[in-house]
Amino acid sequence: MKRMKFNTKTIHGGQEPDAAYGSVMPPIYQTSTFAQSSPGVHKGFEYARSGNPTRHALEKALASLENGTFGLAFGSGLAAIDAVLKLLKPGDEVISTRDLYGGTYRLFTKIFEDFGIVFHLVDMNEASNIEAFITPKTRLIWVETPTNPTLNIIDLALIATIAKQHKILFAVDNTFATPYLQQPLDLGADLVMHSATKYLGGHSDLVMGALVVKDEALAKRLYFIQNASGAICGPQDAFLALRGLKTLHVRMQRHCENAKAVAEYLNQHLKIDKVYWPGLESHANHEIAKGQMKDFGGMVSFTIKGNNYEAAIKMLEQLKIFTLAESLGGVESLAGHPASMTHASIPKAERERAGIVDAMIRLSVGIEDETDLIADLEQALHSIAV
Secondary structure (H helix, E strand, C coil): CCCCCHHHHHHHCCCCCCCCCCCCCCCCCCCCECCCCECCECCCCCECCCCCHHHHHHHHHHHHHCCCCEEEEECCHHHHHHHHHCCCCCCCEEEEECCCCHHHHHHHHHHHHHHCCEEEEECCCCHHHHHHHCCCCEEEEEEECCCCCCCCCCCHHHHHHHHHHCCCEEEEECCCCHHHHCCHHHHCCCEEEEECCCCCCCCCCCCCEEEEECCHHHHHHHHHHHHHHCCCCCHHHHHHHHHHHCCHHHHHHHHHHHHHHHHHHHHCCCCEEEEECCCCCCCCCHHHHHHHCCCCCCEEEEEEHHHCHHHHHHHHHHCCCCEECCCCCCCCCEEECCCCCCCCCCCHHHHHHCCCCCCEEEEECCCCCHHHHHHHHHHHHHCCCC
16 A cells, blocks of 8 residues: 555554454553563563553554654653653753743753753754854754744754764654644654644643654664653553544644634734744745745744733733633644743743743634634734733
């Protein structure tokens, strides 16, 4: 059979009926251990930290969607990043994007810096900028694209070329794009990470992380870390994520359609200073986004005119359909204030250097009717003075 298209893989990729009774959906194997007929003789599973059939089914599905070979599921996105950083040793250096998710920044600077890992946060809008930071100790290039929350686009193929020239591991946080829009392994990345809490789960009812790789040796190192460190997801969350994956393609299509309508509305509003969405032709790397993404995603950020912090907070308080909450990627629309919520762990000077100003609002545009979403933004904007 020829290679399945993505929309088919979300439902069938890496999946097969359960061997026990042929159930179409993998059962929830809610067990901590598995019976053995003799020491070391079992049916593929011995202890649930090392492996669980429900989690294994999810890991195969994740690998399929990213055109990878090996998938790993963790208890959170940060647990997945933590596993990647445990590939490193004291003195190793990492090059990463400056406009980085606050939790990743905190993990880098507040935990792994204390173990002797050196992090260089670099503006990657021009991907070749990273070359000035590469040293003989550089072991990892860590990229988000689109970035959180400024929606910058980074040229993955160019970064991959540079990484291979210098024999550096290249990892991509693909949370915002999802494999529906972008497949970094096909563009030359070695490793893909997801906060599966977001679009992959899609319903704001689980917390989970994922890694996908092609290289078997790298996979073995990561499986060892996953088992030895123990930051796994439970079978119930694995089941929910498998269910979420089956509608990823239809959800992402609507997320993108609605985000386009919202971004275009905000872009012409007199109270808005700047709109951050890769689909706008005014976006600095719009052409790169067109080349490496299928569409432009469901995340939209914008700033209130005059960098008016008070107006931004008031607008957030007036929203009715958009829920003021952490996280993103669910079917419901969410709004957040990065400076005080998702990126509060980054010092103010560092935030502003990355373009995360106090008047920035980040929207996770859901799959509701676009006219209702725009009407909600309109009434909230009407309530503020700038």
